[in-house]
Amino acid sequence: MTVTDARTGLDDELITISDPRTGEPVGSLPAASATAVADACRRSEAAFPGWARVAPSERGAALAEAATVLEKHADELAALTQRETGKPYDDARGGVLAGVGTLRQYAELGPLHQGERLAGAVGAVDYSVPEPRGVVAVITPWNDPVAIACGLVGAALVTGNTVLHKPSERCPHVGERLGELLEPVFPADVLRTLTGGGETGAALVSQPHVAMIAHVGSTATGERISRAAALTGAHVIRENGGNDALIVDAGVDAAWAASQAALGSFANSGQICTSVERIFVHDDIADAFIAALCAEARERNDGGELGPLVDERMRREVHEQLTASVAEGARVLVGGEIPSGPGSAYPATVVVDCAADLPLFGEETFGPIAAVQRVASFEDALAAASADRYGLAATVLTDSLAHAERAAAELPVGTVKVNAVFGGAPGGSAEPRGASGTGFGYGPRLLDEMTRLKVVHMGRAEVAS
CATH class of the missing domain: 3.40.309.10 (Aldehyde Dehydrogenase; Chain A, domain 2)
Structure with missing residues (x-):
């Protein structure tokens, strides 16, 4: 079934969700078409230079504001998560609050993210500086939709990237509502949400405007993303299946x-x-x-x-x-x-x-x-x-x-x-191995993934006599 999306004027497929507890309908949302994805990518790319020039402290302040907005709507998002995924309410609310905490963590860590002073020749100055990559495509799963999205989106935004977030098609209403709450905190097109399934995701990761892809989800999807990124040159991090x-x-x-x-x-x-x-x-x-x-x-x-x-x-x-x-x-x-x-x-x-x-x-x-x-x-x-x-x-x-x-x-x-199946210090960052993915997907080192390092060498000029 197709509908015309009043927001884009494009014919998009409908995604219909039922409550896994009762089988009752939750609702339907249109999936963004390839045309809508391409337009969003162009807008995100256009917004990138301005956002990258914003001072890191101001970007951190915006992220802190986003955390406050999210916290005010924790009950609403928890209830919606429960309806779409069946996750018990207390667990769902805990996931939302974990997202709040992650946004606040990156609001503080982002402005502290820095390069290094390098040992160069006498009289020269050498240093490295992290720079944002550009448009980051964030593709997130349904099993902890708010917490995972906040981690990847927050790290990308605070380092000066613009973000296109595609939440799982298994919880599109949660993803849509999260976008409605957080997008207005930032300048226009700095954060955009694209609702859709596999076709929408495939259109997103194949865009030449996308500089980086951050994916949490199945190994099969992650491997398809890596193959697509090999053609565009996008940097990829992915946390995929585990056994x-x-x-x-x-x-x-x-x-x-x-x-x-x-x-x-x-x-x-x-x-x-x-x-x-x-x-x-x-x-x-x-x-x-x-x-x-x-x-x-x-x-x-x-x-x-x-x-x-x-x-x-x-x-x-x-x-x-x-x-x-x-x-x-x-x-x-x-x-x-x-x-x-x-x-x-x-x-x-x-x-x-x-x-x-x-x-x-x-x-x-x-x-x-x-x-x-x-x-x-x-x-x-x-x-x-x-x-x-x-x-x-x-x-x-x-x-x-x-x-x-x-x-x-x-x-x-x-x-x-x-001696504990779950747990760990909040400052940890780990890289999966084998079919489980690649790159740092959380923690302080995620900020390194979201940036490229530039090395600067400054020699001494000769002064005209």
């Missing part, structure tokens, strides 16, 4: 380890890029661990703690991975059945006897499934956890300092966590 391992070492408390595994596997119904995907538990505590993990899953299912998966398509993909794995030898101990009724709910599920070549272990599963493999030793667990094409994050639960140090040194991932 994160959890190693449960002998000697730790089985109930505590199970609570960590459940948190990692079931938080946000497993719809987090750093969810626990593969669990390797030492034989010495495997029986007690699995029993406790099953109890954790049943408690969540009985209490109705989990929100639904984002839509029926996601639920179908998750269940197909489970079904294929069971057909190849895995066993379901808890959950694993699609519930009756409206919406796209899926239960917390525990699966054992998972071999490395099963779909549940070989690919990212964006759902609440805890997939378990027993191992004979820590060495076996470390080798199995490392044998994967993804490289986002991994966790080890151990009482051995030597094992913790080995895991940190040998796991081929961007982030290693010891």
